[in-house]
Amino acid sequence: MKVGKIVTVEYKGGTEIDAEIVRVYCPACCEEFIGTKRNAGGFIAGHEAYHNHENSMDTLITSMGGQ
Numbered sequence: 116m117k118v119g120k121i122v123t124v125e126y127k128g129g130t131e132i133d134a135e136i137v138r139v140y141c142p143a144c145c146e147e148f149i150g151t152k153r154n155a156g157g158f159i160a161g162h163e164a165y166h167n168h169e170n171s172m173d174t175l176i177t178s179m180g181g182q
């Protein structure tokens with residue numbers, strides 16, 4: 116997949132027409148993703164949810180006296 120490329124992608128639930136391939140990265144862990152904006156949104160939302168979860172677990176462990 117090439118960044119900036121315009122593609123049409125078919126999914127089970129519909130077709131994404133003239134979708135631009137973008138490159139995004141997660142500011143929390145620096146993982147990168149290349150794909151359509153729709154999927155990039157999923158990547159970002161997924162990482163956000165994951166890191167929030169991770170942070171809340173850290174806070175929980177710290178509050179119980181662990182590290």
Ligand SMILES: [Zn+2]
Nearest residue numbers: 141143144162
């Ligand atoms: Zn991340």
